[in-house]
Amino acid sequence: MLKVLWARLVVATLLPVVLVTVTLYPIFAAHLEERVDSTRQAAEAWLESEYDMLLQGMNESLNQVLATAEFPLLGRFLGRQQAALTPTRDIALQHDREQLEALFDTLLTHFGRYTRLALIDANGHAMVAATATPLLSLPPVVDYGATSAFQEAMLLQQRDLYVSPPHLGASRARDKPRTAVIDIATPVFDDRGQRLGVLMFTLDWSRFTATLPHVREDSQGEALLVDAQGTWLLPGDEAHRVPFGRALANERPAIWQAMSASNQGMVILDEHLLGFRSHDIRTHHYRSQAGMITSEVETQPWRLGVLMPKPGLTDLLSESPVQLLAIALVYLLSVAFGVFWVLSNHRLRSLRQRALQFSREARQNADEVQDLYEHAPCGYHSLDSDGRVLKINRTELEWLGYRAEEVIGKRCYRDFVTPETRAAFDQAFQQVLGLGQEGAAECELLCRDGTRLPVVIQATAHVTEDGFQYSRATVFDLSERKKLEERLAEQAMTDPLTGLGNRRYLEDQATMEIARAERSGAPLSLIAIDLDHFKRINDTYGHDVGDLVLQEFAHLTRQMLRDGDVLCRMGGEEFAIMLPGTGEKQAMQVAERLRQAIERAPAKVGRSISRDGTLAYSISLGVTLVNAGETSLKLAIKRADKALYTAKQNGRNRAAYQK
Numbered sequence: 027m028l029k030v031l032w033a034r035l036v037v038a039t040l041l042p043v044v045l046v047t048v049t050l051y052p053i054f055a056a057h058l059e060e061r062v063d064s065t066r067q068a069a070e071a072w073l074e075s076e077y078d079m080l081l082q083g084m085n086e087s088l089n090q091v092l093a094t095a096e097f098p099l100l101g102r103f104l105g106r107q108q109a110a111l112t113p114t115r116d117i118a119l120q121h122d123r124e125q126l127e128a129l130f131d132t133l134l135t136h137f138g139r140y141t142r143l144a145l146i147d148a149n150g151h152a153m154v155a156a157t158a159t160p161l162l163s164l165p166p167v168v169d170y171g172a173t174s175a176f177q178e179a180m181l182l183q184q185r186d187l188y189v190s191p192p193h194l195g196a197s198r199a200r201d202k203p204r205t206a207v208i209d210i211a212t213p214v215f216d217d218r219g220q221r222l223g224v225l226m227f228t229l230d231w232s233r234f235t236a237t238l239p240h241v242r243e244d245s246q247g248e249a250l251l252v253d254a255q256g257t258w259l260l261p262g263d264e265a266h267r268v269p270f271g272r273a274l275a276n277e278r279p280a281i282w283q284a285m286s287a288s289n290q291g292m293v294i295l296d297e298h299l300l301g302f303r304s305h306d307i308r309t310h311h312y313r314s315q316a317g318m319i320t321s322e323v324e325t326q327p328w329r330l331g332v333l334m335p336k337p338g339l340t341d342l343l344s345e346s347p348v349q350l351l352a353i354a355l356v357y358l359l360s361v362a363f364g365v366f367w368v369l370s371n372h373r374l375r376s377l378r379q380r381a382l383q384f385s386r387e388a389r390q391n392a393d394e395v396q397d398l399y400e401h402a403p404c405g406y407h408s409l410d411s412d413g414r415v416l417k418i419n420r421t422e423l424e425w426l427g428y429r430a431e432e433v434i435g436k437r438c439y440r441d442f443v444t445p446e447t448r449a450a451f452d453q454a455f456q457q458v459l460g461l462g463q464e465g466a467a468e469c470e471l472l473c474r475d476g477t478r479l480p481v482v483i484q485a486t487a488h489v490t491e492d493g494f495q496y497s498r499a500t501v502f503d504l505s506e507r508k509k510l511e512e513r514l515a516e517q518a519m520t521d522p523l524t525g526l527g528n529r530r531y532l533e534d535q536a537t538m539e540i541a542r543a544e545r546s547g548a549p550l551s552l553i554a555i556d557l558d559h560f561k562r563i564n565d566t567y568g569h570d571v572g573d574l575v576l577q578e579f580a581h582l583t584r585q586m587l588r589d590g591d592v593l594c595r596m597g598g599e600e601f602a603i604m605l606p607g608t609g610e611k612q613a614m615q616v617a618e619r620l621r622q623a624i625e626r627a628p629a630k631v632g633r634s635i636s637r638d639g640t641l642a643y644s645i646s647l648g649v650t651l652v653n654a655g656e657t658s659l660k661l662a663i664k665r666a667d668k669a670l671y672t673a674k675q676n677g678r679n680r681a682a683y684q685k
């Protein structure tokens with residue numbers, strides 16, 4: 027049971043989590059997609075501005091170089107320089123130099139983006155040079171003859187330009203690292219078109235690119251700029267960015283792989299969004315004033331890029347603590363609801379099981395009670411206030427011999443009570459109805475087959491606030507008890523040895539017979555009988571033989587008497603006969619006839635006693651009449667005893683009469 031509960035709790039925890047996640051995920055995914063789109067747009071915008079800035083900055087620089095190279099002063103100076111035997115003493119030359127130096131200073135100061143401006147003669151010697159303070163050239167370039175910028179520029183036509191790849195040039199201080207620079211060079215011609223030298227502007231590349239908005243530390247995006255070989259072209263510190271001049275392929279291979287695959291694109295790299303495009307300085311964008319622009323072939327085009335952190339789910343959530351809290355709350359509530367549901371369901375289930383158990387037990391108990399009720403050894407019934415049977419058990423129905431449907435609601439219980447005992451029943455039932463008390467009555471029930479069943483009915487009333495509801499009775503079958511009582515009563519009046527009635531029986535019968543004789547006026551006689559010398563029989567043959575003699579006497583005498591004559595044993599060897607409707611004479615005849623019969627029929631006692639197995643004996647009899655007015659046999663018995671005494675005195679084996 028506990029195991030099942032745990033399993034349900036686990037499901038109730040996991041299921042809401044899954045459901046909430048499944049519900050929320052598409053919302054967040056859409057939200058995230060939106061954020062990725064806006065990041066992509068931002069990347070594109072930054073990339074565009076990076077491109078524009080480079081384009082515009084480079085255009086300006088190229089135009090400034092070209093515009094400066096157009097100055098006649100430059101050609102004139104270089105021409106004079108070439109022609110002068112002793113340049114230091116040539117005043118015009120000195121004047122031109124001063125003018126040129128002033129021009130270069132002005133340009134340096136005004137534009138601020140150059141580190142060095144130099145006018146170089148055809149031999150590669152710098153004739154005039156200006157350096158932005160405190161920039162120092164390392165080493166100070168005086169002879170440009172060997173530099174590729176000079177050599178390339180000397181081959182160009184008017185208005186053509188050479189742009190060197192960014193390289194490390196000057197440092198702002200001796201102990202500081204050198205910064206990246208770009209040399210922009212164009213040939214200088216005199217007004218006759220003779221190539222006299224080269225004008226070279228050195229652009230402070232680090233400063234120039236430092237203005238890219240997303241190069242800044244605090245910027246969300248990171249600017250990328252490499253040449254066609256993947257050489258990193260932006261200044262960088264060791265900690266955060268790729269140092270200038272390093273190969274991007276080594277430093278950040280994934281980025282280089284994406285950027286080198288095509289000219290432009292927008293790709294997602296793990297946690298970042300990379301936007302990139304190509305930028306070739308030799309293209310027509312610069313030809314507003316320039317003729318041809320050359321550069322180191324293998325370094326072009328440059329590849330510009332912007333790397334933006336790709337918005338993730340955690341970023342989205344951490345942006346809004348309230349939202350995070352709300353989501354956590356939703357999860358918590360759904361899990362709490364699941365757990366609550368499982369627990370309450372579990373409780374409900376156990377309650378239902380207990381209720382089921384109770385109802386099963388209750389039904390079982392009810393069945394048992396019903397069974398006990400139906401098959402109880404006593405009868406049960408309930409009656410309404412009119413005495414109609416509302417309910418009756420099977421035992422009582424079986425006693426009565428009826429079916430339930432014949433009785434319930436159809437019969438009044440009183441109908442089953444015999445008319446003789448109805449009064450007792452009515453009295454008891456009235457007591458139950460009227461006083462709401464217990465009532466009991468001994469009655470007889472009249473069964474369907476006509477038999478009578480003695481019962482005792484004990485009834486109680488079921489009374490509520492609304493008064494009497496019904497009476498409930500228990501009925502005990504008294505037939506067994508009655509039989510027992512009768513048997514006991516019979517036993518109490520029977521002589522066990524002879525089976526004859528005893529003295530009490532005689533007295534009981536005498537009461538009826540005296541009354542009947544009184545009513546009818548018929549005579550009633552009484553004969554007292556005593557076996558002669560019975561003691562001798564006992565003493566001679568034993569008590570058992572004496573008993574046999576007594577039984578033989580009783581048997582024979584019973585046969586000789588009419589129905590209605592009452593023979594009983596008064597005790598010992600004394601007997602009495604009450605003869606209804608018999609007068610003195612007839613009584614004496616009966617006595618004599620009996621005496622003779624006994625005389626002629628000795629008792630059968632067995633061959634161990636005598637040869638023929640019989641034992642002769644005789645009886646003496648005293649006869650009297652029950653006189654009118656006598657209510658009991660008392661006096662008659664006395665008279666009969668007196669007559670018997672007389673018979674004994676006169677020699678036994680005879681009858682005597684006493685008035």
Ligand SMILES: Nc1nc2c(ncn2[C@@H]2O[C@H](COP(=O)(O)OP(=O)(O)OP(=O)(O)O)[C@@H](O)[C@H]2O)c(=O)[nH]1
Binds near residue numbers: 523558560573674678
């Ligand atoms: N076997 C047997 N003897 C009984 C029973 N009841 C009484 N007796 C005996 O009957 C005898 C009666 O004796 P007695 O009263 O002296 O009279 P009797 O011997 O008959 O002499 P008479 O009556 O004068 O002729 C006694 O010995 C009793 O013990 C009995 O139920 N069975």
